[in-house]
Amino acid sequence: MNSPSHTKLPITPRDCSSDYSAWSSYFRLVGLAWHFKYRLLLSLFFSLIIAASFGAMLVSVGTIIRITFYEAPAAIEESAASPADPAVKLAKDVAGINDTMRRMIGWAPSSLPDRVLSLSYGMRENKMKAVTFASGLALFLTILMSSARFLQEYLAGSIGTHVTTGLGEAMYANLMKQSVGFFERKSSGEVLARFTNDIFMVNSGLQGVFVKLMREPIKVLVFLAVALHVDWQLTLIGIGVLPLVLYLLISIGKKMRNSVKRSLQKIAGLATVVNETIKGIAIVKSFTMEEYEIGRVKAEIGRLRKFLLRMITLHAATGPLTEFTLVLGIIGFVLVSGHRVETGYLDAGDLVQLYFALAMMLDPVRKLSDVNNMIQTSIASADRCFEFIDMVPDILESSDAETLPALTDTIRFENVTFSYDGSKNALDGIDIEIKCGEMIALVGASGSGKSTFVKLLPRFYDPTGGRITFDGKDIRNATFQSLREQISYVTQENILFAESIRSNIAFGRDCYTDARVREAATAAHADLFIDDLPEGFDTIIGESGSSLSGGQRQRLAIARAIIKDPALLILDEATSSLDTESERLIQEALDQFVKGRTTIVIAHRLSTIQQADRIVVLDEGKIIEQGSLEELLALNGAYKRLHDTQFNFSKGEQ
Ligand SMILES: Nc1ncnc2c1ncn2[C@@H]1O[C@H](COP(=O)(O)OP(=O)(O)OP(=O)(O)O)[C@@H](O)[C@H]1O
Ligand SMILES: [Mg+2]
Structure with missing residues (x-):
């Protein structure tokens, strides 16, 4: 039998x-x-x-x-x-x-x-x-x-x-x-x-x-x-x-x-x-x-x-x-x-x-x-x-996919176009080169295509036109494992699971020791609030982390990104404003972590933008300006206008 x-x-x-x-x-x-x-x-x-x-x-x-x-x-x-x-x-x-x-x-x-x-x-x-x-x-x-x-x-x-x-x-x-x-x-x-x-x-x-x-x-x-x-x-x-x-x-x-x-x-x-x-x-x-x-x-x-x-x-x-x-x-x-x-x-x-x-x-x-x-x-x-x-998945690993070596030089978008529905382009003719170790801040109005831009990197979607390369290799020819292993993606909504804090940080990987988990939590400035919880790292958080505050959730998500020690960090900053203390803690955690690491941040906070090596301004799926903060301010164009409204808004809020 x-x-x-x-x-x-x-x-x-x-x-x-x-x-x-x-x-x-x-x-x-x-x-x-x-x-x-x-x-x-x-x-x-x-x-x-x-x-x-x-x-x-x-x-x-x-x-x-x-x-x-x-x-x-x-x-x-x-x-x-x-x-x-x-x-x-x-x-x-x-x-x-x-x-x-x-x-x-x-x-x-x-x-x-x-x-x-x-x-x-x-x-x-x-x-x-x-x-x-x-x-x-x-x-x-x-x-x-x-x-x-x-x-x-x-x-x-x-x-x-x-x-x-x-x-x-x-x-x-x-x-x-x-x-x-x-x-x-x-x-x-x-x-x-x-x-x-x-x-x-x-x-x-x-x-x-x-x-x-x-x-x-x-x-x-x-x-x-x-x-x-x-x-x-x-x-x-x-x-x-x-x-x-x-x-x-x-x-x-x-x-x-x-x-x-x-x-x-x-x-x-x-x-x-x-x-x-x-x-x-x-x-x-x-x-x-x-x-x-x-x-x-x-x-x-x-x-x-x-x-x-x-x-x-x-x-x-x-x-x-x-x-x-x-x-x-x-x-x-x-x-x-x-x-x-x-x-x-x-x-x-x-x-x-x-x-x-x-x-x-x-x-x-x-x-x-x-x-x-x-x-x-x-x-x-x-x-x-x-x-x-x-059902056949619409994004497939190519049959002769190869292991992508660790990123050493550049990520390149070559004339990348993308449309969700086949009629309107969410991204339109994007050409950009991101050097290894560089920190890019993506800014632009809501709906300008910032999240879409970063979603193409782990191949959540494939470009409808053009291609994206890591060190000259088209990411469509890489195995999912070798590509995604190099990327930590902190999403706009911090996604957590109804499990212990430890497993939320390690996320199913047994290879991480308790010491490593704690180290990541400390780097994300999450250790203090975790130690205050009744069962520390073993505390089970509610469905989608509903028993935690927004700032705490975000720090856990950052700890999860940190523990992976990725070649590329993608951070879609939450738009909802955090209290000043949370914001300071998160900022400090990130400052340490992004040093010398290729990072793309969809930035809403002025502090993040100031720290970026380069700011890229998107508008209706196109790159309309890019450069350092000083260059863009001096240009007195789209970024300057965005900056003024946001800066004034932030000032008004405090
Ligand atoms: N899953 C989807 N299906 C269809 N259209 C989408 C989808 N996600 C986004 N879009 C559309 O693509 C365009 C770009 O969206 P995207 O999410 O990249 O904007 P964004 O710059 O990240 O905006 P925000 O700052 O509000 O997060 C928008 O017009 C949006 O309506
Ligand atoms: Mg977005």
Whole structure:
């Protein structure tokens, strides 16, 4: 058997468009389930045991009772020889099987028919013993059936679980390959829904499919075999309605898949709205927009409710419709069977057995009718999972990517153009050379392209035109690892994780010792406030660091950048003003750190700008001025105007 928790499913993305044919996801799921073929086969084996014990129970207990309580017609002296005697019938059947065996394998237990007869007569002598034996047999078969059922259900159910958890892992692995742009386009609710709701739906669908699809058809076949053996013509009348049932199920299933698909979309929409509201709760409350948000969620839930109700309707209709059609068949059967008994073709015992076999088929058929709905549910949700597994990232590492050596000389933007939407350029013809060890301050109005400029360096986006080189090498030919390892990027919003302060600074790298983490915290002037926290470096900070102040968050982000000791530091200064003490601490931390290090700062603080070797002024994606602070002030151009407004503003604020 496969070892459950370590099985790695080879779920590979497929090179296909987002157009999924109805069953392709299903076959992919089946293909994945095939990796658990031993479980599948074992589960099939137990299904056979279940069905066989069902069949044995149906045939054997009834036969024993019939043989035991058979009353020979008084007129016939030699009751043993009567062809109507069920014991004689059974012995004849066994003899018939013996003949076949002898023909096929050249051997048969030839004394068996006689033994059957003597056993039967023995039972007739001691009726109480026979009944006890029949009950014992029934008990044994029931225990066998229940144990097999448990094992079958566990094995088959676990396949579904392994397949879905494997899907989740594959989805996340591929999600991590997506570019930053992908995450800026997709709402987090949409992404979350695929990992929670969609996966859950695939799972609950598959569980049922594997458990029932393996067990119920075998049951149907066993009962069918029993029924056909008793009277095949009558049986065919009884099951003549099956094609109609099949047609009904298929058409309901189609509608089901559609509704599931739509409701999954609605759930993702709902997740998006809820997620937005929670993230922006401070704004919602300060604008007293709670009612408005409740209304928005109500509308989303209303749309969802519509499709959920449609699913319920279809689900509710499936059972009764199937049953009704099947019962029609049984009514036909009863009508004809009366005639068969009357003409002496069947005896009452046969009829009862036949009736039971057909009636017992109802249950598995009804369960199978549900299976189709489950299959459709898992297809609809698996479609959405596979869509995430198959997404091709828009920023890819080139197939012959090389390790980028540590930066020693220059970073160059060569006529770089970039557009987010293909129409408006966020960066336009940027040509600039940044020397190793130089500190550049990027300034410009909001929306002028400063953040975009720095996002091209770690390849969050690729230029739409031109190229960026490190020491003359196009960064598109470098491995992600070797490029990004050289860059520390402190973003405009300080991103922290709901973990300990230590892991926020070391960020998943075990190679950093505690001493190194402390050193980085000290360099970022964060050690004082960390030591004041109840558990120091082990303090778990709230989600996104919500339990810390803005300045503290920023210093932690800087400590994280420092510990990496990067060749290139990118700092997108937070625009929100910090208190003077925080600002002083951050400034001191940076002063030390940027000395002799290639640094690009998107500067809002005058102190940062003064320290820069060169100031680059951006306007609508173009570099319009550059030079030292004195040069730009002397130029009396765009920078001077920017400087004056900011400087006056800062002065006014204090
Ligand atoms: N993810 C995005 N998708 C589409 N357009 C974007 C995206 N990010 C930025 N833009 C657009 O690109 C232009 C440049 O944005 P950018 O974020 O680089 O400005 P900025 O100079 O950093 O501004 P700020 O000082 O406000 O941070 C703007 O017009 C902005 O609307
Ligand atoms: Mg910005």
